[in-house]
Amino acid sequence: MSTEAPIVNEFNLGPVSCHAFNHNRTELAICFNTNVVSIFRKSDSVWTLAWTLIEHDKPVTSVDWAPSSNRIVTCSQDRNAYVWTLDLASQQWKPTLVLLRINRAATFVRWSPEEDKFAVASGSRCISVCYFEEDNDWWVGKHIKKPIRSTILSLDWHPNNVLLAAGCADMKARVFSAFIKGVDKKPAPSPWGEKLPFNTVCGEFSSGTGGWVHSVAFSPSGDVLAFTGHDATITVVNPASGSVQSIRAPYLPYMSILWLNEKQIVAAGHDCAPHLFEHKGQQWAFSSSLDSAVKKADVEVTARDTFRRMDSRAQTTGSNDTEVHTHHQNTINSIRAFAGDRSDVNQYSTSGIDGKLIIWSTNNIATGLSNLSI
Amino acid sequence: MAFRKIDIDAMEEDAFGQDEIDSQEIGDVHSQEVEAQVNSRAQEVRALLQRGDNNGALSRSLLNPPYGRGLEVVKLKSTQIVMEVLNSTKTADVAQLVKNLPSEEQDVLMKYLYAGMAAPEQNSSGVLLAWHEKLTEVAGQGCIVRVITDRRTV
Numbered sequence: 001m002s003t004e005a006p007i008v009n010e011f012n013l014g015p016v017s018c019h020a021f022n023h024n025r026t027e028l029a030i031c032f033n034t035n036v037v038s039i040f041r042k043s044d045s046v047w048t049l050a051w052t053l054i055e056h057d058k059p060v061t062s063v064d065w066a067p068s069s070n071r072i073v074t075c076s077q078d079r080n081a082y083v084w085t086l087d088l089a090s091q092q093w094k095p096t097l098v099l100l101r102i103n104r105a106a107t108f109v110r111w112s113p114e115e116d117k118f119a120v121a122s123g124s125r126c127i128s129v130c131y132f133e134e135d136n137d138w139w140v141g142k143h144i145k146k147p148i149r150s151t152i153l154s155l156d157w158h159p160n161n162v163l164l165a166a167g168c169a170d171m172k173a174r175v176f177s178a179f180i181k182g183v184d185k186k187p188a189p190s191p192w193g194e195k196l197p198f199n200t201v202c203g204e205f206s207s208g209t210g211g212w213v214h215s216v217a218f219s220p221s222g223d224v225l226a227f228t229g230h231d232a233t234i235t236v237v238n239p240a241s242g243s244v245q246s247i248r249a250p251y252l253p254y255m256s257i258l259w260l261n262e263k264q265i266v267a268a269g270h271d272c273a274p275h276l277f278e279h280k281g282q283q284w285a286f287s288s289s290l291d292s293a294v295k296k297a298d299v300e301v302t303a304r305d306t307f308r309r310m311d312s313r314a315q316t317t318g319s320n321d322t323e324v325h326t327h328h329q330n331t332i333n334s335i336r337a338f339a340g341d342r343s344d345v346n347q348y349s350t351s352g353i354d355g356k357l358i359i360w361s362t363n364n365i366a367t368g369l370s371n372l373s374i
Numbered sequence: 375m376a377f378r379k380i381d382i383d384a385m386e387e388d389a390f391g392q393d394e395i396d397s398q399e400i401g402d403v404h405s406q407e408v409e410a411q412v413n414s415r416a417q418e419v420r421a422l423l424q425r426g427d428n429n430g431a432l433s434r435s436l437l438n439p440p441y442g443r444g445l446e447v448v449k450l451k452s453t454q455i456v457m458e459v460l461n462s463t464k465t466a467d468v469a470q471l472v473k474n475l476p477s478e479e480q481d482v483l484m485k486y487l488y489a490g491m492a493a494p495e496q497n498s499s500g501v502l503l504a505w506h507e508k509l510t511e512v513a514g515q516g517c518i519v520r521v522i523t524d525r526r527t528v
Binding site (some may be wrong): 150212229230233248251 | 395398477512513515516517519523
């Protein structure tokens with residue numbers, strides 16, 4: 001089996017707050033924790049800056065790129081969201097303001113699978129579900145308010161385009177209906193419910209050990225929900241069987257999770273490496289770290305070197321290595337699917353505070369496991 | 375940066391406060407019931423310790439921790455019961471005892487270790503640090519993070 005090393009791209013020395021790729025992964029929208037979103041284009045495996053999207057006046061918190069309709073949506077601490085469309089004649093991205101009607105920062109945005117709606121999470125305890133109103137030629141938002149008690153930190157759409165999962169700072173993950181009359185067709189019944197008018201609460205879950213919820217994700221089929229919080233647990237909820245399983249990880253908290261397929265979840269966060277969780281038998285369990293970066297061999301330290309170091313820098317120990325032994329050098333805050341469809345992700349991208357954007361192959365998983373000896 | 379010290383929640387009529395978090399995470403607390411529980415636990419744990427069953431005594435002492443506010447005296451007593459078990463365990467046995475605990479009880483033990491370290495004049499920090507080291511080896515940093523995030527304190 002081939003070993004594909006992760007592809008490391010360094011765009012910036014500072015943090016990357018969010019990133020999104022276009023449909024064929026040749027263009028990348030990325031924000032370096034500023035009010036500007038930069039779009040890079042790939043030619044001959046080199047990323048070059050093609051456009052900058054300047055309209056927000058506070059740091060951009062989230063960006064999403066609709067693959068089929070080629071529209072970008074951005075949201076920011078300035079309480080606004082913009083939908084960007086590429087004007088074919090001038091080859092420039094044109095912003096359209098969205099009426100969110102929120103009085104705190106917008107924190108997270110995602111297009112729905114059909115790309116006819118998007119949801120914006122915010123600090124004003126509501127989710128703005130936005131859709132295009134033909135009559136007014138304007139994007140308008142409808143609020144999901146109850147029973148949210150604090151800032152929403154993450155969202156994920158169910159594949160049926162109606163259900164929406166939200167991870168919240170009030171220690172809860174919830175599943176809502178974001179059904180918009182006139183936009184959506186009546187969804188088929190699912191384990192989450194049958195009658196789904198707007199703002200129906202289809203489920204409210206907690207890990208049981210506190211901790212605000214950093215990330216939520218529906219499984220590829222949408223029948224199972226996973227979320228992770230600052231208590232370093234991953235909770236998997238199956239509404240059909242009624243089971244709620246919390247895995248207490250022995251590692252630092254995860255910031256973002258992604259389903260590779262129905263049986264595997266990747267989570268990454270403060271430990272700077274993606275970790276794999278697998279469904280085995282009837283239970284979910286931690287499987288392995290997917291970052292196989294090996295610790296660099298210690299350079300042989302001679303007595304002479306040691307004395308010289310003590311003399312010049314007042315250091316007594318041999319190693320003054322501050323490097324973290326993973327590809328990412330700091331917290332990972334976002335994982336996104338890169339290649340393959342939703343039910344079988346072959347590659348995924350991670351970005352974080354160290355300014356790196358890394359593309360990982362799931363081939364690594366099989367290779368890593370075959371290297372394990374018992 | 376004086377504006378950072380302004381309590382913006384004071385302007386909010388419907389703030390998400392400590393009371394609400396407590397009722398969500400802990401539920402109703404009846405202090406007399408909790409006190410009776412802790413007292414009977416103290417006797418059981420001492421009986422187990424006299425029989426030399428440190429494993430059983432540890433699990434028993436970690437059962438049903440007194441969560442909630444206004445229980446300072448009971449919490450102190452409960453912490454002391456756990457401390458008795460920790461102090462009467464041989465250092466060599468610590469690693470195995472910690473390994474035997476299910477992960478929920480490992481988290482509870484970590485809470486008691488930090489509660490114990492908060493009162494260094496009463497408890498031996500050396501013993502606590504030895505337990506902390508062995509527990510972190512087994513339950514990892516995740517266990518420590520959970521002690522910090524969990525509003526249900528001991």
